[in-house]
Amino acid sequence: MLRMELEEPGGFRGENVSMPQNKFHFEDKKRKFLLFIITIFIALYAINYFLFSAPFEHPRGTKFTISSGMTISEAGEYLKKHDIIRSPIAFKALVYIIGGRSGVIAGSYFIENPVSVARIAMMVTTNGYGIKMYKVTIPEGLSNKQIGDLLEKNLDNFDKAKFLKLAKDKEGYLFPDSYFFEPDSTPEKVIQMMNDNFKERIKLINIDLAFFNxxxxxxxxxxxxxxxxxxxxxxxxxxxxxxxxxxxxxxxxxxxxxxxxxxxxxxxxxxxxxxxxxxxxxxxxxxxxxxxxxxxxxxxxxxxxxxxxxxxxxxxxxxxxxxxxxxxxxxxxxxxxxxxxx
Incomplete structure (x- = not known):
């Protein structure tokens, strides 16, 4: 009888040692599962935040313009600056996924209500919701007068006289290229677009200019x-x-x-x-x-x-x-x- 009493406590002691270990193993699994769920939730929230929801500051009824020659990175920074998207990186990735390396389509776009960066990327790679634009190709070697004639012919109610007056000091600095203009583009806007393009293009040969002195x-x-x-x-x-x-x-x-x-x-x-x-x-x-x-x-x-x-x-x-x-x-x-x- 004494031996049986001694064995029973011994057996109970063995069981008491193993039970906390099983409990600890269960708690560890529980914590990992909860961590996994939280990670998935955060990831889904981040995806929704950056890809499928518009910034809180997103303007309503706004128009934005992708300039001719603008790179995907430049377009992303421009859209971020104007509170149209949150993440230029997400925008760049989506543009590559949707449109490959063809880049963004120059033009003006209208947004009635705030939209996601995914929708913006779709717009600028397919010209969706784009405002009707007129493509005007300015050949190399035209004078301001010749450019004015071309614009007057291709744009609605274009004020050539005003263009020539405002562009007088820009002769030589209106870069010849293919442009997409809105039908009602003003002389001021046309001059700015062409002169801004000149400033960007001239950067490509800054080293040559500096060396030539x-x-x-x-x-x-x-x-x-x-x-x-x-x-x-x-x-x-x-x-x-x-x-x-x-x-x-x-x-x-x-x-x-x-x-x-x-x-x-x-x-x-x-x-x-x-x-x-x-x-x-x-x-x-x-x-x-x-x-x-x-x-x-x-x-x-x-x-x-x-x-x-x-x-x-x-x-x-x-x-x-x-x-x-x-x-x-x-x-x-x-x-x-x-x-x-x-």
Whole structure:
């Protein structure tokens, strides 16, 4: 009897040792499960917060514009700044998922009520809810007047006279490109878009400009001449070298391109009296560069102005087929003129 009594307490002691361990194991599983549930809840909340709900400050009945040339990252920062989305990172990821690497579609968009970043990403990659836009392509080498004519033709009730007045000091700095304009775009908005585009594009060649070490104004004026004087990269660079050297030597540039700007006439149409007209843009009469750009050059001509191709020539002309002929002396130049033009 005594042995049985001793064994029973021993057995009970063994059971008392194992029960707390089982309980601890159960509690640990319970805590992990609760942690998992909380993590899932937080993740779902975060997904809903960043992807499917609009910011509290999201404006109602608002219009936003994705500018031409704007990158996905720039568009995300712009939308975040205007309280249209919360997360530029989420926006960028969704744009890639929805539209691949095609990027965002330039244009203006209207939002009546606050929408999620997912909806915004869908809009700017498919042009959904986009306001009807007019695509206008501005070729390289157009003057402000020619740009005004093009805009007046393509936009509703466009005020060309006001455009020319406001853009007077922007000649050469309205970047040629394809733009998407709203039907009722004002001259102020058009000028801002084109000038902002110029500022962004010129950043691409900042190193070249710095290395060339001439004022930006002089480079743009030279580039505006090159747009009229040549059509290929090689000839632009050749002519750039000739003209920069003529300026250094104190020789007049004697380019006919400025008369297209002044009179709307090409070389073949000019009279001797017109070549003598008194204007600071007459490069036959006045030495150095004209006082301002005569066209709005593209990036290729701007770059050519900073990368002159060294050569021995001082004169050049273009024949009726557009081929360029160079000369070292004035006598050679006159011979080329007689052979290829007269």
């Amino acid at each position: 001439k004022p930006l104004k002089d480079v743009i004026i030279m580039a505006s001449i090159l747009e009229e004087e040549a059509r290929t990269e090689n000839t632009r660079r050749m002519i750039a070298d000739i003209l920069w050297r003529r300026i250094e030597k104190g020789m007049p540039l004697q380019v006919d391109a400025s008369f297209v700007y002044l009179l709307g006439k090409g070389s073949a149409e000019l009279t001797l009296d017109e070549l003598k007209m008194d204007s600071p843009y007459n490069t036959y009469k006045y030495k150095g560069l004209p006082p301002g750009p005569i066209t709005n050059p593209g990036l290729a001509s701007i770059l050519a102005a900073t990368k002159p191709l060294r050569n021995k020539y001082w004169f050049y002309l273009s024949d009726k087929e557009g081929n360029m002929h160079y000369a070292v002396t004035f006598e050679e130049h006159k011979a080329n003129k007689a052979k290829y033009i007269d």
